[in-house]
Amino acid sequence: MLPKFASVIAKTREEALSWLSSLENPRIIAGGTDLMVKMRAGKQYSHVIDVAGVPELLTMTETDGRLSVGSAMTHARLSTSEPIIRNARSLALACGLVGSPQIRNMGTIGGNLANASPAADSIPPLLIHDAVLVLESKETRRRVPLEEVIVAPYVTSIDRKELLGSVEINPLRGYREGYRRVAKRATWAISRLGVAFAIKEDKGRFTDVKLAIGSCTPMPFRPKKVEDLLKGAEKNEAIITEAIRMALEEIKLISGIRPSYAYKLPVLKGILEEVLRG
Amino acid sequence: MFIGQDITRVDALDKVLGTAAFAHDLKNNTMLFACVVRSSRPHAMIRKIDASAALALDGVVKVLSHKDIPGENLFGAIKKDQPFLAEGRVRYKGEAILVVVGVTEEIARKASGLVEIEYEDLEYISDPFLSMRSAILIHDGGNLLSHRKVIKGDAGKGFESSDVVVENTYSTTWIDHAYMETEAGIGYTDERGHIVVASSTQNIHYKMKEIARLLAIPPEQVRVVQATTGGGFGGKLDVTVEGYIALAVYHTKRPVVMRYTREESFLGHTKRHPLYIEYKTGAGKDGNLTAVEVNIIGDTGPYISYGETVCLRAAVHATGPYEVPNVLVNSRMFYTNNPVSGAMRGFGVPQLALAHESQLDEIAERIGMDPLDIRMKNALKRGSLTATSQVLHHSAGLLETLKGIEPFWRARRKQGPGSGFGLGCMYYGIGNTGISNPSSCYLTFTPEGRVEMHSGVCDIGQGSDTVLLQILCDALGMEEMGIDLVRGDTDTSLDAGSTSASRQTYISGMAVCNAAQKMREYLEGQGYYSGKPLKDICREAAEKGLPVFKGHFDPPTTAPDPETSQGAPYATYAFATHMTEVHVDEVTGVCKAVKVHAAHDVGRAINVSNVKGQIYGGVAMGVGLALMEEFIPGKTESFDNYYLPTSMDMPEVEAIVVEDREPTGPFGAKGVGEPALIPQAAAIVNAIKDATGVRMRQLPCDIERLKLALEKNKIK
Ligand SMILES: Cc1cc2nc3c(=O)[nH]c(=O)nc-3n(C[C@H](O)[C@H](O)[C@H](O)COP(=O)(O)OP(=O)(O)OC[C@H]3O[C@@H](n4cnc5c(N)ncnc54)[C@H](O)[C@@H]3O)c2cc1C
Numbered sequence: 001m002l003p004k005f006a007s008v009i010a011k012t013r014e015e016a017l018s019w020l021s022s023l024e025n026p027r028i029i030a031g032g033t034d035l036m037v038k039m040r041a042g043k044q045y046s047h048v049i050d051v052a053g054v055p056e057l058l059t060m061t062e063t064d065g066r067l068s069v070g071s072a073m074t075h076a077r078l079s080t081s082e083p084i085i086r087n088a089r090s091l092a093l094a095c096g097l098v099g100s101p102q103i104r105n106m107g108t109i110g111g112n113l114a115n116a117s118p119a120a121d122s123i124p125p126l127l128i129h130d131a132v133l134v135l136e137s138k139e140t141r142r143r144v145p146l147e148e149v150i151v152a153p154y155v156t157s158i159d160r161k162e163l164l165g166s167v168e169i170n171p172l173r174g175y176r177e178g179y180r181r182v183a184k185r186a187t188w189a190i191s192r193l194g195v196a197f198a199i200k201e202d203k204g205r206f207t208d209v210k211l212a213i214g215s216c217t218p219m220p221f222r223p224k225k226v227e228d229l230l231k232g233a234e235k236n237e238a239i240i241t242e243a244i245r246m247a248l249e250e251i252k253l254i255s256g257i258r259p260s261y262a263y264k265l266p267v268l269k270g271i272l273e274e275v276l277r278g
Numbered sequence: 279m280f281i282g283q284d285i286t287r288v289d290a291l292d293k294v295l296g297t298a299a300f301a302h303d304l305k306n307n308t309m310l311f312a313c314v315v316r317s318s319r320p321h322a323m324i325r326k327i328d329a330s331a332a333l334a335l336d337g338v339v340k341v342l343s344h345k346d347i348p349g350e351n352l353f354g355a356i357k358k359d360q361p362f363l364a365e366g367r368v369r370y371k372g373e374a375i376l377v378v379v380g381v382t383e384e385i386a387r388k389a390s391g392l393v394e395i396e397y398e399d400l401e402y403i404s405d406p407f408l409s410m411r412s413a414i415l416i417h418d419g420g421n422l423l424s425h426r427k428v429i430k431g432d433a434g435k436g437f438e439s440s441d442v443v444v445e446n447t448y449s450t451t452w453i454d455h456a457y458m459e460t461e462a463g464i465g466y467t468d469e470r471g472h473i474v475v476a477s478s479t480q481n482i483h484y485k486m487k488e489i490a491r492l493l494a495i496p497p498e499q500v501r502v503v504q505a506t507t508g509g510g511f512g513g514k515l516d517v518t519v520e521g522y523i524a525l526a527v528y529h530t531k532r533p534v535v536m537r538y539t540r541e542e543s544f545l546g547h548t549k550r551h552p553l554y555i556e557y558k559t560g561a562g563k564d565g566n567l568t569a570v571e572v573n574i575i576g577d578t579g580p581y582i583s584y585g586e587t588v589c590l591r592a593a594v595h596a597t598g599p600y601e602v603p604n605v606l607v608n609s610r611m612f613y614t615n616n617p618v619s620g621a622m623r624g625f626g627v628p629q630l631a632l633a634h635e636s637q638l639d640e641i642a643e644r645i646g647m648d649p650l651d652i653r654m655k656n657a658l659k660r661g662s663l664t665a666t667s668q669v670l671h672h673s674a675g676l677l678e679t680l681k682g683i684e685p686f687w688r689a690r691r692k693q694g695p696g697s698g699f700g701l702g703c704m705y706y707g708i709g710n711t712g713i714s715n716p717s718s719c720y721l722t723f724t725p726e727g728r729v730e731m732h733s734g735v736c737d738i739g740q741g742s743d744t745v746l747l748q749i750l751c752d753a754l755g756m757e758e759m760g761i762d763l764v765r766g767d768t769d770t771s772l773d774a775g776s777t778s779a780s781r782q783t784y785i786s787g788m789a790v791c792n793a794a795q796k797m798r799e800y801l802e803g804q805g806y807y808s809g810k811p812l813k814d815i816c817r818e819a820a821e822k823g824l825p826v827f828k829g830h831f832d833p834p835t836t837a838p839d840p841e842t843s844q845g846a847p848y849a850t851y852a853f854a855t856h857m858t859e860v861h862v863d864e865v866t867g868v869c870k871a872v873k874v875h876a877a878h879d880v881g882r883a884i885n886v887s888n889v890k891g892q893i894y895g896g897v898a899m900g901v902g903l904a905l906m907e908e909f910i911p912g913k914t915e916s917f918d919n920y921y922l923p924t925s926m927d928m929p930e931v932e933a934i935v936v937e938d939r940e941p942t943g944p945f946g947a948k949g950v951g952e953p954a955l956i957p958q959a960a961a962i963v964n965a966i967k968d969a970t971g972v973r974m975r976q977l978p979c980d981i982e983r984l985k986l987a988l989e990k991n992k993i994k
Contacts, residue, residue: 001387065728185926186926192981254876267866270866
């Protein structure tokens with residue numbers, strides 16, 4: 001059963017920010033698909049501020065070649081959004097694989113990021129798009145790269161008084177881009193592994209490779225050394241094998257050996273093979 | 279003619295409109311809420327219970343313990359061995375200790391969290407192998423619950439004369455029934471002072487008797503009603519909420535409602551038996567089976583429930599639906615401190631099907647024979663002798679199901695790498711094993727001129743209400759469905775036995791036929807069949823008191839020989855063949871069941887849509903059993919970590935209905951409820967082998983197990 005709590009519905013960004021600054025122990029709710037689960041398990045929040053209907057958080061804009069995505073946009077909308085499909089195909093795919101239709105209709109990208117699960121599906125795609133989060137409070141406004149916002153599994157540097165307004169991403173055009181995920185059943189299952197990739201090739205060479213791996217290490221990450229190795233390299237089996245070896249090494253370096261790796265590492269190897277071979 | 283027609287189910291409209299009253303819908307605001315305090319330890323002595331904080335909470339009405347039970351604190355479907363409320367010792371995590379009654383659900387649950395229990399842990403007997411060696415006894419009589427043997431011919435000699443012998447070990451795990459509706463019910467005292475309980479259940483008369491024993495009152499003073507039930511699959515055969523509701527009503531003299539949360543349901547109720555199966559099969563070069571030797575070891579948890587039933591049924595079905603001249607089966611169930619294993623769709627037979635179907639495929643591979651051909655060659659047919667030397671005198675349509683599948687099997691083409699096809703066959707004895715399991719009903723008229731059927735059968739969603747009405751209409755030769763159904767209430771019906779063992783169409787259907795026969799004779803005498811309207815007959819009869827026609831049927835069986843289990847444990851058997859196409863992604867270990875052809879010999883399909891509905895549902899459950907479902911004691915808590923297949927995991931299913939009529943059944947009908955599930959997991963596992971070359975002998979073959987097996991195979 002849910003613990004008792006008070007809630008307010010913010011109609012504007014302004015209103016959300018002032019509730020945040022004035023209320024004690026405030027907690028933002030968007031789709032509630034993470035928060036309600038926690039509350040049902042006994043977590044207490046005295047004041048819940050609903051931002052799901054705030055118009056400023058539901059828009060998408062393009063400026064200076066960067067795409068700004070409102071934090072309250074749902075997975076359902078993002079997975080079918082024309083600009084997202086065109087500029088960030090992996091994100092559209094990932095959002096389309098979250099949970100189930102019901103969860104995608106409620107769950108938001110902002111909630112996915114703020115919850116910071118190691119298995120959050122939107123994070124690997126956002127990493128390869130160099131996402132920057134716009135965090136605002138009544139007094140401050142800062143722009144922080146996604147990689148810096150997530151500090152530990154389920155822990156972010158977002159202050160309790162801050163609102164995640166939008167996520168800015170770099171469009172990738174001319175890349176072979178996608179998202180591969182593995183889960184225990186066809187739908188309604190948390191990822192056991194997620195790989196976002198964007199690869200550019202020219203005349204038998206990798207000209208640019210962006211990879212991000214989720215559900216494997218405490219936080220989804222980009223194996224930058226692997227990307228550097230591949231960038232400009234001739235595309236052949238030897239380099240692909242080496243790249244995969246490096247990626248697996250890096251994972252072991254980050255997390256040591258985990259029991260789940262008996263499964264995950266061979267699968268990751270297979271997925272990276274498929275992804276890099278194209 | 280109503281038999282064989284797709285009559286819309288009588289409960290369809292209420293369910294589609296959402297007006298059907300499930301147990302929890304019967305609650306109202308005046309009712310107290312009761313919930314159970316459960317053991318947090320798998321095996322412990324209870325040193326101290328402190329309920330003072332709970333009792334001090336505003337709105338708490340009663341906290342009940344075993345001391346508050348006026349009658350016997352033991353229940354059990356077969357033997358009475360399980361306490362309603364623990365007395366000094368708990369034997370599994372989740373065992374009921376107290377019942378807390380409060381004015382609202384919130385208060386009752388909060389109070390139950392405030393109860394403090396001091397335990398002194400005992401050794402946790404975590405598996406049957408530990409159990410058989412351990413000096414710690416879960417019950418005074420020892421840790422072996424049951425040992426059943428099937429001995430036919432001479433297995434040793436059979437193997438000597440075999441050209442090929444295949445020997446392997448298989449294992450399965452706990453499965454939760456995962457019905458959509460968790461256990462729930464309400465109770466109150468009626469104007470006569472009788473205790474009334476309405477609940478989500480598969481059997482009302484059994485529960486009436488258990489409540490009477492619990493409260494030490496005559497069964498006539500207990501009324502149990504079946505509310506609309508959202509699934510059972512065996513999990514609502516044992517007493518769930520009913521005893522606690524009755525006890526709370528008894529003590530508070532007020533109406534009481536209970537409903538388990540999903541977490542409580544997972545923790546509290548029975549599971550499918552995990553079985554460990556050593557299986558040895560011998561055959562000639564020609565594919566004829568020569569001998570089978572099986573050693574079954576089961577984890578039955580700490581209380582009996584249906585443990586003995588599963589032990590015996592698994593043993594007598596161990597060979598699968600084949601003629602095997604030499605059989606030796608040892609089936610043993612051991613007590614453990616895991617969840618109580620009980621009845622679940624198939625009573626151990628789906629587990630055995632995994633083994634016998636895998637074995638048969640391996641034999642076929644060794645001698646270079648087609649998997650379909652080897653099944654046809656060994657198939658039981660009319661006149662065959664089963665493993666218990668029962669002669670199949672009547673309906674035995676396994677060959678017809680194989681022939682139904684044959685065109686699809688012969689035309690199968692692999693769709694690239696990872697694609698594979700597998701077969702699974704089964705037979706299943708209808709009704710309980712070698713014991714009396716009768717059904718009764720009665721018929722009467724209403725003064726207005728309608729036939730009234732009083733049925734104690736629990737329709738748990740499978741459609742028995744509709745099927746029994748169809749049978750009655752045809753048995754009476756009625757042209758319209760002019761029948762009122764009075765159902766699921768111990769006050770107004772006779773004992774029909776449980777909705778289990780795929781028995782209701784066959785056994786209760788025959789009880790209805792038996793009553794109809796008598797009513798028919800009466801109607802004949804009254805001139806109904808020569809044109810006199812029923813209205814007139816009833817009006818006249820009403821003056822003298824409306825006649826009542828009782829029906830009864832108990833399938834003819836013989837008790838299995840205690841040493842060899844030889845005999846005729848069932849009056850009839852259902853048969854089936856499934857063929858499943860899978861696609862395995864070798865990179866991720868994800869196996870998708872793509873397409874299923876399922877051929878079932880049901881004797882006669884009284885209602886074709888109902889039969890197909892059972893087949894689709896059975897296949898879905900088989901997909902779960904094969905690929906993902908696994909309850910891990912102490913770990914699994916909810917659907918968060920119990921993977922049930924979704925609609926997206928479902929294969930396309932084509933149901934093929936075979937009708938080899940059973941002369942002892944109602945209009946030739948047998949049963950299909952459990953058979954629909956039984957061969958599916960086996961067919962999937964055989965298809966995985968075909969697709970990847972890897973044979974999976976442990977269920978479920980979830981993505982991790984399958985991937986690890988694929989990796990191991992690569993190294994080889
Ligand atoms: C059945 C089920 C299946 C799921 N499957 C998946 C899956 O496959 N993949 C996956 O990635 N996730 C999955 N999830 C998790 C969840 O749906 C996602 O993380 C979703 O994106 C959360 O968004 P939300 O809007 O519902 O967040 P909420 O629950 O509303 O919020 C989550 C957290 O984010 C904070 N927050 C929300 N918005 C803001 C904001 N604008 N500024 C600051 N803080 C904010 C909240 O305070 C809270 O701490 C699943 C959840 C369920 C219940």
